[in-house]
Amino acid sequence: MDFIEIVGNGPLHGEISISGAKNAALPILAATILAKGNVCVKNLPDVKDIKTFLKLLDLLGSTHEEVGDCFVINTTNLNSTTATYDIVKTMRASILVLGPLLARFGECRVSLPGGCAIGQRPVGLHLKALEQMGAVITIENGYIHATAPKGLHGKVIVFDKITVTGSENVIMAAALAKGTSKIVNVAKEPEVVQLCQMLQSAGVVIRGLGSDEIEIEGTDGRLLEIPDITVIPDRIEAGTYLCAAAISKSTLTLKKVQPLHLEAVIQKLEEMGLSFDIGSDTMTIYPVEKLKPVDIVTTEYPGFPTDMQAQFMALATQAEGVSVIEERLFENRLMHVSELQRLGAKIKLKGHTATVTGPCELQGSDVMATDLRASSALVLAGLIAKGITRVHRIYHLDRGYERLEEKLSNIGANITRGKE
Ligand code: UD1
Numbered sequence: 001m002d003f004i005e006i007v008g009n010g011p012l013h014g015e016i017s018i019s020g021a022k023n024a025a026l027p028i029l030a031a032t033i034l035a036k037g038n039v040c041v042k043n044l045p046d047v048k049d050i051k052t053f054l055k056l057l058d059l060l061g062s063t064h065e066e067v068g069d070c071f072v073i074n075t076t077n078l079n080s081t082t083a084t085y086d087i088v089k090t091m092r093a094s095i096l097v098l099g100p101l102l103a104r105f106g107e108c109r110v111s112l113p114g115g116c117a118i119g120q121r122p123v124g125l126h127l128k129a130l131e132q133m134g135a136v137i138t139i140e141n142g143y144i145h146a147t148a149p150k151g152l153h154g155k156v157i158v159f160d161k162i163t164v165t166g167s168e169n170v171i172m173a174a175a176l177a178k179g180t181s182k183i184v185n186v187a188k189e190p191e192v193v194q195l196c197q198m199l200q201s202a203g204v205v206i207r208g209l210g211s212d213e214i215e216i217e218g219t220d221g222r223l224l225e226i227p228d229i230t231v232i233p234d235r236i237e238a239g240t241y242l243c244a245a246a247i248s249k250s251t252l253t254l255k256k257v258q259p260l261h262l263e264a265v266i267q268k269l270e271e272m273g274l275s276f277d278i279g280s281d282t283m284t285i286y287p288v289e290k291l292k293p294v295d296i297v298t299t300e301y302p303g304f305p306t307d308m309q310a311q312f313m314a315l316a317t318q319a320e321g322v323s324v325i326e327e328r329l330f331e332n333r334l335m336h337v338s339e340l341q342r343l344g345a346k347i348k349l350k351g352h353t354a355t356v357t358g359p360c361e362l363q364g365s366d367v368m369a370t371d372l373r374a375s376s377a378l379v380l381a382g383l384i385a386k387g388i389t390r391v392h393r394i395y396h397l398d399r400g401y402e403r404l405e406e407k408l409s410n411i412g413a414n415i416t417r418g419k420e
Contacts, residue, residue, distance in 0.1 A: 001392070001393065001395065001419070001420045002394055002395070002398075002417050002418065002419060002420070003390050003391060003392045003393075003394060003417070003418050003419075003420060004379060004382075004390070004391045004394050004397070004404075004405060004415060004416070004417055004418075005388060005389070005390050005391075005415070005416050005417075005418055006364075006379060006382035006383060006385075006388070006389045006390075006391070006413065006414060006415045007364070007387070007388055007389075007414040007415075008362075008364060008382060008383060008384050008385045008386055008387065008389070008414075009383075009412070009413070009414050010248075010412075011248055011249050011250040011251075011287070011412075012244065012245065012248050012250040012252065012383075012408070012411040012412040012413055013250055013251060013252070013411060013412055014252065014253070014410060014411035014412065015252070015253040015254070015255055015411070016241050016252065016253075016254055016255070016407050016410070016411060017254075017255045017256050017407075018233045018234055018237055018238045018241075018254055018255065018256045018257045019043075019045040019046075019047075019233070019234050019237055019402040019403075020042075020043035020044055020045040020230075020231030020232070020233065020234060021045070021190075021191060021231055021232050021233060021234035021235065021236075021237075022045050022047055022049050022050060022234060022399075022400045023093075023164070023189075023191045023234075023236075024190070024191040024194045024195075024231050024232050024234075025041070025044050025045060025050055025053075025231045026049065026050070026053055026093045026096055027096055027165075027168040027172070027191065027192075027195040028041055028194070028195065028198060028229060028231060029041070029050070029053050029054065029057060029073065029096075030053075030096035030097055030099075030100055030168070030172060031100060031172055031175075031195060031198055031199065031226070032057070032062070032073045032074075032075050032226070033057075033060075033062075033075050033078065033097065033100035033101060033104055033172075034100050034103065034104060034172060034175060034176055034199075034223060034224050034226075035073075035075060035202075035223060035224050035225070035226045036076070036223035036224065036225055037074065037076065037225065038072050038073070038074050039072070039073050039074070039075075039226045039229070040067075040070035040071070040072050040228040040229070041070070041071045041072075041073060041228075041229055041230075041231065042069050042070055042071070042228060042229065042230040042231065043069075043230045043231040044071045044231055045231070045234065045402045046402050046403070047398065047399060047400050047401065047402050048395070048398045048399045048400075049091055049093065049399045049400060052087065052090055052091045052094075053091065053093065053094070053096075054073075055087065056083060056087045056091075056094055056097065057073065057075065057097075059080065059083075059084070059087065060075070060078050060079075060080045060081070060082075060083075060097070060101075061075075061077050061078040061079035061080055062074060062075040062077075062078060063077075070228065078104075078105075081101050081105050081107055081108040081109065082108070082109040082110075082143075083097050083098075083101075083108075083109070083110040083111055084111055085111040085142065085143075087111075088110065088111035088112075088113055089111070089113075091399075092113040092121060093165060094110065094111075094113070095110060095113055095123055095126065095165060095169065096165055096168060096169060096172075097110060098110045098126060098130070098144065098146065098169050099126070099130065099168070099169035099170060099171075099172040099173035100172040100173070100176075102130060102135055102146045102147075102148055102152065102173060103148075103152055103172060103173045103175070103176035103177060103221075104176060104221075104223070106147060106148045106149075106151065107146070107147045107148070108145075108146055109143045109144065109145050109146075110143065110144045110146075111142060111143055111144075112139060112142050112143060112144055121330070123144075123165075123166070125159055125160065125161060125163050125166045126163070126165070126166045126169045126170070127144065127146075129157045129159070129166065129169075129170045129183075130146060130152075130169070130170065130173060132155045132157055133148075133152045133153055133154070133155050133157070133170075133173060133174070133177055133181070134148050134149075134150055134151060134152050134153045134155075135147065135148050135152065136148070136149060151177070151178055151220075151221070152173055152174075152176070152177035152178070152218070153177055153178050153179055154174060154177050154178065154179030154180040154181040154182075154216070154217075154218050155181055155182075156181075156182045156184065157170055157181060157182070157183045157184065158184040158185060159183070159184065159185040159186065160185075161185075162185055162186075162187050162300045163187060164187045164189050164191070164192060166187075167183065167186045167187040167192050168187075168191075168192055168195055170183055170186075171183065171186075171192070171195060171196060171199070171214075171216060172195070172199075174216040174218055175199050175204045175216060175218060175219065175224070176218055176219055176220075176221055176222070176223075176224075177216075177218035177220070178218055178220040178221070179217075179218055179220075180215055180216065180217050180218070181215065181216045181218065182213065182214070182215050183213070183214050183215075183216070184212065184213045185212055185213075186212060186213065186214050187300060187301070188210060188211070188212065188300070188301050188302065189300070189301040190232055190235065190258070190261045190301070191232070193209060193210055194229075194231075194232050196209050196214065197209070198226060198229050199216075199224070201226065201227050201229070202224035202225055202226045202227065203219075203224065203225070204216065204217065204218075204219065204224065205217040232258060232261070233256055233257050233258045233261075233281075235258065235261040235262050235265075235305075236305065236307045236308060236373070236400075237400075237401060237402070238254055238257045238258075238262060239262060239265040239305070239307075239308045239311065240308070240311050240373075240376045240380070240401070241254060241407070242254070242262075242265065242266075242269060242274075242285050243269075243308075243311040243312065243314065243315050243380055244379075244380055244383060244408065244413075245285045245287065246269060246272065246274050246285065246287070246288075246291065246315055247314060247315050247318055247380050247381075247383060247384055248383050248384055248413075249287040249288075249289070250287055250411070251284065251285070251286055251287060252284065252285050252411065253282060253283070253284040254282060254283050254284075254285075255281070255282050256281060256282075257281060257282065257283055258281065259278045259279075259280075259281075259283050262283075263302060264301075264302060264303055264304045264305065265304070265305070265308055266278075268294050268296060268304065268312065269285070271292065271294050272288070272291045272292050272293075272294050272315070272319060273288035273290065273291055273292045274286065274287070274288050274291075275288070290320050291315070291318050291319040291320065291358070291359070292319060292320065292321070293316065293319040293320065293321035293322055293323040293356075293358065294312070294316060294319065294323050295323065295324045295325075296309065296312055296323070296324070296325045296326065297326045297328055298326070298327050298328050298329050299328055299329070300329075306327065306328075306329040306330060306333060307373050308373070309325060309327055309333065309373070310333075310336045310373045310374045310376070310377035311373065311376055311377045311380055312325065313325055313336065313337070313340060313345075313347070313354060313356060313377060314336075314340060314345075314377040314378070314380040314381045315380065316356040316358060317340065317345040317346070317347075317356055317358050317359070317360055317362065317381065318358050318359045318360075318384070319356075319358040319359060320358065320359055321357075321358065322355060322356070322357050322358075323355070323356045323358070324353060324354075324355050324356075325353070325354045325355075325356065326352055326353045326354075327352045327353075327354075328352065331352065333371070333374075334349060334352065334354055335370035335371065335374060336370060336371075336374035336377050336378065337349050337354055339367040339368060339369075339370065339374070339378055340367075340377065340378070340381055342365050342366075342367050343362045343363060343364070343365055343367060343378075343381050343382075343385050343389065344360055344361060344362045344363045344385075345360060345362065345381070346358070346360050361386060362381055362384060362385035362386065363385055363386050363387060364382065364385040364386060364387030364388040364389040365385070365389060365390075366389075366390045366392065367382075367389065367390070367391055367392070368391075368392045368393050369391055369392065369393045369394055369396045369397060370393075370396070371396055372396050372397065372399050372400045372401075373400075374396070375391060375393075375394055375396045375397035376397060376401060376404070378391045379391055379397070379404070379408075379415070382415075383408075383413055383415075390418075392420070394417075405417055
């Protein structure tokens with residue numbers, strides 16, 4: 001198992017190029033199941049979750065090859081409709097094959113994703129919506145067994161709660177269903193919007209994109225010819241590096257970024273006193289001597305993302321005063337609190353709310369990554385902690401950050417990878 005070692009040092013300086021968004025690439029890969037012929041995906045991030053998803057598609061019978069800057073995926077000869085436990089247990093987002101497999105083949109089996117480090121993470125809303133469209137779903141031996149004896153039919157689906165992958169599953173199913181679906185309370189995350197744009201580019205009629213309510217005209221089983229698609233920049237990776245600059249009092253330029261997807265994050269950083277130069281696909285963050293405290297409540301897009309909560313908690317340890325951070329989406333997503341405390345952070349936890357008192361001098365120590373974004377928060381803290389910080393279990397980090405050590409060392413961080 002690998003760990004990351006960081007020796008806290010002075011300000012960083014330079015540029016970081018942002019990779020493709022993992023959470024946009026995953027539904028794009030799932031949507032290739034709906035395609036006829038090759039699909040060329042560009043800007044696919046080289047991270048573990050993407051490798052796992054490609055492995056899952058291969059196990060179903062797809063092929064993939066790299067041709068220049070294209071990742072060409074072909075699902076013409078799929079010969080299995082089962083997503084096995086071995087894969088699903090390593091990556092919950094495997095559930096994204098459920099909608100497209102069912103829509104294309106009228107039958108599939110997907111291992112039921114269990115709980116995970118950040119909470120229970122049920123998929124009941126995915127199943128309920130597909131049932132409304134005509135699916136018959138049973139749970140057998142830990143597998144979701146879905147069939148559509150009379151095909152999938154367009155319906156009005158009202159999500160009780162906004163779910164990102166749930167919306168994506170239903171959108172993909174609706175694209176091949178018979179008739180028009182209306183999805184109310186649909187997720188508006190840029191990753192969901194890009195999936196819809198991919199389907200639109202293949203001729204699927206979708207109305208209301210980017211709003212709470214979309215309508216999709218299904219193709220009644222006709223497979224899609226999908227033009228080349230370029231994965232949008234990763235807003236969470238970008239936000240993490242903005243926090244790296246803010247915590248280390250650095251000037252940093254991000255390239256290949258989409259600032260419009262970062263409005264909530266930029267607003268919170270501005271409240272903390274940081275300033276920006278923002279272009280169409282670049283942005284520079286400038287440091288502030290004294291960070292102001294901030295209050296954060298995580299919520300669905302366009303609100304403040306839960307995937308940035310841990311990184312802001314690391315940052316809040318350096319603010320002059322008390323910050324209050326409330327996690328509203330996942331019941332167990334505050335496990336980084338005790339690890340940040342090991343580094344000397346002053347954080348009080350009550351229920352889902354963390355009260356962070358700063359500024360405090362962090363001291364390097366051994367800490368353990370508990371989930372993907374918590375890992376990056378520990379790296380951020382390590383950048384400014386006195387002495388050596390070793391972040392263990394960084395396989396979490398490798399799931400979603402492309403070449404993190406290289407990107408940070410290129411701007412002057414003292415960061416290396418070691419083996420336990
Ligand atoms: C996606 C993202 C993840 C992000 C999360 C919230 C991917 C691959 N992952 O996860 O990085 O942190 O959105 O922005 O895109 N819920 C139910 N029943 C369901 C489904 C969800 O109650 O059937 C609840 C969840 O417990 C949670 C909330 O809905 O409280 C939002 O979860 P959801 O949007 O589904 O998260 P994911 O799609 O798994």
